[in-house]
Every structure is written in C-alpha cells, then in structure tokens.
Amino acid sequence: MSSQTLDKLPVGASGTVLDVGGEPALQQRLLEMGVLPGIEVKVVRFAPLGDPMEIKVMGYSLSLRKAEAAHVTVERA
Amino acid sequence: MTESSTSTRHEGHARHDRHAIALMGNPNTGKSSLFNALTGARQKIANFPGVTVEAKIGTTRFENSELTIIDLPGTYSLAARSPDERVATDALLGRIEGTPKPDGVVIVLDASSLDRNLYIGTQVLEFGLPAVVALTMLDVAESRGIKIDTDKLARTLGVPVVVVNAPKGVGIDELKSTLHRTLHHPGKRLELSYPDDFKRGVDTLHAELCDLGVKLGFTPTRPEALRLLVDGAGPFFDECEEVGGEEWTRKFFEIRDRAAAGRSLSMLEAQTRYGAIGQWMREVKQAEAREGRTRTDVVDGILTHKLWGSLVFIVVMGLIFQSIYSWSGPLMDAIDGGFGALGDWVGGMMGEGALKSLVVDGVIAGVGGVLIFLPQILILFLFIAILEDLGYMSRAAFLMDRLMSRFGLSGKAFIPLLSSFACNIPGIMGARVIEDRNTRLTTIFLAPFMSCSARLPVYTLFIAAFVPQIKLLGFLELQGVVLFAMYWVGVLFAIPTALVLKKGILKSKVTPFLLELPSYKMPRPRAVGRVLWERGGSFVRRAGTIILAVSVLVWAAGYFPRSAEIDEKYDTETSTLEKSYVAAVVKFKPDEDSESLLAQFKAIDDAHEKRVSELEGEKEEIKAATAESERQRDSETAELASKQSAAHADYENWKELAEKRADIDNRRAGEHLENSILGRMGHAIEPAVTPLGWDWRIGMAAIASFPAREVIVATLGTIFNLGSGQEAESEPLRKVVQDATRPDGSKLFSLATGLSIMVFFALCAQCAATLAVMRRETNSWKWPLASFAYMTTLAYLAALVTFQVASALGG
Incomplete structure (x- = not known):
C-alpha cells in the first residue's frame, strides 16, 4: 500500500514508519519515544473529542496529537 | 533552602564508607518506589536553583558504608531543551551545589518496555560512571509473554543487572551489595557505533568546549559534547554562546554542519541507539506473540x-471538585474553630496590650490561616496520588487534551485548574503533574484566575446587600445569576491571558504532547500516604512560613501606631458610662464572662421573638400565646438572672451597660484601625480607588485582605464599628454596609460599588498563600511577583470599567 501520514490511519490499522519530520524538538521527542523509521506502529483509538490519538509502539501505548502524528509518514501494512 | 544543604562534605574527598548514587530512568518505571524501599523515611527534597523540578535525597546503609541516594526526575532522554531537563545531566556530573556528586548510578529499567527504557540507559552508560541496572516490572513483562535473559543483558551492557520488585521488597539488598561492589571498580564507558564523521564532530566540539571550560566554570564531558552537537539548542548551548560569543557560535554551527552532512542528527542519534538496542534485544528478549488483550487494554476500552x-x-472530576469544595468544609471549620478557641484561651491568660494582640491576632490567627489550607491540599493530593498510581491521570489528560490545547495548555492542566475553583493553592501544587515546563508555568499562572472559595464571602456579602432579590424571566434568581457571572469573570480573563503567555513570554515552539499511557496498577496505600505527607509537609514548611510572616506584618500594620490619646478618650467614655450605672449594677455580679452571659440572655429573647413571629390565626389566641411566651421569657430570664444572684431589673441594667461597653470597644477598635499604618495607607490610596467607587475604608480593607481575601469581611466589620467577628452572612454587617455613608452624607455603597468590589476580588491576586505557593512551585520570586502585578492591574482596570459603566447605567 501507499505511504500516508500517521494521523490518517484508521483505528486498528498498523504501519511501518518511513520518516519522521516536524520542527526539531518534536522530531527529537518522537524519535526518543521510539517512533523512528522501520518501527511498526498501530493506531489504538482517538480520544472522545477526536484528538489526540493513541498508538502502540515498541510494546507500549503512546498518546500524541494528530498535528504531531501528521509529521510521521508510514507505510500501511 | 537550608533543607538542601545535604552535607557538602561528600564532595571532593569521598571517603570509602560514603558514596552518592544517582537513580535514573523513565517515568512510571517504579523508580520512586525503589527509592522509598532503599531509603525509607530518611529522605528530603533537594532544591535545585533555577528550575521547577525537584529531586529527593535519601540515605541508606550497607554494611559499614552509607549510601546517599539522589532520586532524579524521571525522563525519557537526557536531551535538554529547558533548564528543567538539563538538571539530570548536571546532577549526574555533580554540578549542583548542595547535592553530592554521584559516585555511581542506578539505571532503572522497566522490563515490560525494555527497548524504550534502554534509550536513556545508553545515554547514561556513555558517561562511564560505575552503574547497576535495576530491572523492574519483570512480572508484568512475563504476564505479557516477554522473557528477559538477565545474565545476557548484563553481559551485553557490561554492567550488573539486579531484578527488583520494590513494593514486595525483592532485590533491594542484592541491589545494595551489587552497588557496593561496583563502586570500587571504574565504570566501563559504553561505545556505540556512530558514523565516523559524527564521532569526529563530537571530538572536535569536545575540544572546543574544553577550551571554553575556564569560562564555563567546569570541564565539559564528551557525552555533553555529543548532546550539544545533536540538540543544537537549549540551556547548555545558551551558556556556551554567552561565554564564547559570536565566534564560538559560528564555529559550533560549522562543526555541526560538517558532522551532519545533510542528515538529521536527532535521527542519526536515535537510529544508532535504537539500532544497538534492537540488536541486543534479539539476544536478550524473547517475546511470545500473544494475541488476546492485556488487562490494561480491556480497562482502556472502557475508560x-x-x-x-x-x-x-465527568463523575471522577465531579467527585474531586465536590470533595475539595464541600467535604473539606467540616475540617476547615474545625481548624478555624480550634484556632479561634486557642486564641481566646491564650488571650484570656494575657493582659491587654500589644503582646496579646500579636500572639492572638498575629501569630495564632496566622498559623490557623496556614493550616486552614491543609484539608483542601490533602484531599486533592489524595485523589491525584491515587489516580496517578492507578495510571488514570494520563488517561484524563488524553480525554481533555483537545479542549485544553485550544488555550495553549495540555490535557494535564485540567485537574489543577478544576481544583483551583475550590482553592488556588492545591491547584498550583497540582500543576506539578505537568511535565512540560512552559505548560506547567502557564497553568500555575492561570490558577489564581479560577474563582476560589475564599472569594465567596466577598460575593455573598455584596450580593446580599446590593443585588435585588428579583427573578429574571420568571425563574432565574438575579442574585444567583450575578454569583454565577462572578465565577466566569476569572475564566473570561484567563483565556486571553493563556493565549498571550503562549505567544509571548512562554513562547515554546508548540510543546509536543507525547504522553505515555502506562499500564494500570493498583494504587499502593503507602505510596499514597507518602505523597500526602510530603505535600502537606512541604506546604506547611515552605509556604507556611511566608504566609505566617505576611499575616504578622499585616497585623502590625493594622495595630501600630497605637495612639494613647484614642485609648484615653474611650477609657474616659467607658468610666463615665460605668459611673452612671454604678448604683444599678453593683448588685449584679455575673460569675461568667459578660459576653457569654449576654449571649444566653439574648438567646432567650430570640426564642421568644421566634415563637411570636410564628404565630398566626385568631387575635385572641395570638394574644394569649404571646402572653404565654412572654411569661416563659420572663421566667427564663429571671431564672438565669437569679443564677447570677441578682434581680431581673438588675440584669436589664447590666445588659444595657454591657451593650454600651461593647459599642465603645468597637468604636475604639475602629478608630485605632483608622489611625494605624493600614488606615493611613487606605487614606493614601483613596485618590486611586475613588474612580472605582471606593473610599479609604474599602481601599484599606482591600490592602488588609492581602494575607487572604476573606479577611475583607472582618476588616469591614472593624472599620464599621461592629467588631472583627463578622461573617459574610452577618445581618448587622449587611445592614451597616447598606447604610454606610460618606462624610457628605451620601451612601457609600451602591450596586455599582458592590459590583466593582466583587470584580476586583474575582481578579486580584490578594492571597499571600497563593503567592507563597507559586514561589515554592516555580522556585523563583519572578512568577508570584509577575502574577501579583498583572492580576492587580487587571483587577483595578476591570473594577474601574465595572463601576463607571454600572454608574452610568444608574446602578
């Protein structure tokens, strides 16, 4: 499948991270938390108000805003 | 600050029997419970100057050596974008005054998410300090089908690994003995395989930094050079730029560009670290692919x-708010009553004069004014501790983030701000759950805008006195609407303030909101108890002293100078009065103090009034019932009077005298207050508050209420000669406020004045306790001073507009 940004993945979908961008502090934070190229992520749910979202990465649950997830490009599995 | 003075004797000449150990790791790894298991009750809070995070320092013994354990704030990385994040590195290198330089480090790793935990692990191991890994949550990992080969992990990392389960006391002794052994061997520095050009960049930068060393005041280490090279910004960069100047900055970016060669250095670092971790994990970790959802997944499905x-x-938040707002009431009343009684008791044993007033109105009232906040603080932290331990706090943040992010805050700001409606103090203290420095500071700054319960007496008094009791649209009580509006005034001003703060002073390029949602755990009562003990103690010790000092200062301003002339005038009046009653009263010798006796007589009269007012029906019956009630009153009065061995008529005379005496005393207190520094300050600021519709008396009451807003009620009571024991619901106070006149005979208060006072108190930062806690939580006077200046200006302007508009509309 084609590549898309993480915030666009539907609940339950997984994908492999292709690239992580964003301004330096955000990019660094994402990378430190384990969101880096080659890693598999899975969308668990969106918050009741529609934002932020919860993903599974490296075996733990991470919450991030959709605006932040938009800087993560994934290849949908 | 004195508390942080943990023996500087550790520094420099560490003897063989004393060692300092830093505890580092991710949040939610069980690091704190490990620290508690190691040190027990022997711990205190270390004060790190200039930052808003704190560390705990405790001691433990192993055989003949004493270990000082420094529990550093949990963090995912040593990358330092703010001073708060820089603390970990500084503490690790022993650069914080008053905190011993660590001889070794315990890296706490959560086995259930070992990969991510090892990220900071690799960063710490690059410093080459003697290190031991404490592996926690192995049971959680196993329940998820993850098996860790600890021997292989130890061999791979080159440091000992000890499995610990702190709540169960597993592995604590082994950790200590392993530490003891490790400390006597030099640590092995971890070498990861970074690309060569990157390594060269780090070396070049390290050399440059060492050249700067003299100016910096310390010798930078290689791992710091790596950090600086990758981060390219942050407090360390600013420091270097300051001492190195433009030339240095130019050189730095030259080195950085060469090392990066078009790549992202953050990406390079993360890929190198996680690359290594991934390789290690293939050896060390076996994960059974388990389908099925974990318990946390199931609970999350609901929560x-x-x-x-x-x-x-909504239910949980309602419960928190309700309990802070109303359940703390009885406890606060008990504290209030207890200190009132203590004041009366102590006062009764002392002679009249400045000392008695200092002890009773200054010190005892001041201490009571500190402790009165404890119930609210403890209740909020009871909830926070339980929810945090449970893992719900981050879920609450997850749910509320969308709403709060509109105001530049994060989901974690919700609970502190909600609690602030009950009391700003626990709200500000609760902001410590927010990891991000700027969001935390914004939340702390906004908390005082939430209309706390101490503003309620001000609203109650002025609404009851000036807002007519009419219904809007047939069902809305106007008084209720005004009260509701007062609560919104603060929020209304908080929103633009938040946006301005975010765009201005605290401009952080949009703080990332990356939040781990940890697995749910049962709260541990001991851990919860510890949090309550720490928070309560820290408030009393650190904020309490400031609040007490302010209370005493304001007491002194309201007491001095003491004019002998005023006393003489009222003494003469009292003795003239007493002389005129001497014949009538001589037989009446109450064996109780006059105040309580007067109250008993008054209760009898009131009961009679009440019985009469309740009568309805035929005239004859009313007459008979009234006469019956009068007989009852007279006989009860006579009985009480005869108990005091006197006739009824004597009592009537005595009562009249006692009332007149009280009136003289109240007028005396009022005149003393007018003559005091406080009264003079009131007069001095009168021109400034006239446009708000105030006179010097209200101005003075506003100043006097600096220790706490509700004091305005008691101060108005004194200045209007009613005595200081007035409450907001007090009928006489409401009447006197309604009837108070200016010297020219016009009414002092009107609806417009009342609204202007309420708006002022809704927005001002008139609360010494809030400011003291703000200084405690931000570790700087800058924030409370800014808050006070900003909120006072805002309150003044808003009150001005309110009064002018309301007057123009004929209020």
Missing part, C-alpha cells in the same frame, strides 16, 4: 471510550 470514558471522567 477512554467515547461514551463510557467521558461519563467516568
């Missing part, structure tokens, strides 16, 4: 569900 999750959230 973060669109409908159920929202419902649970």
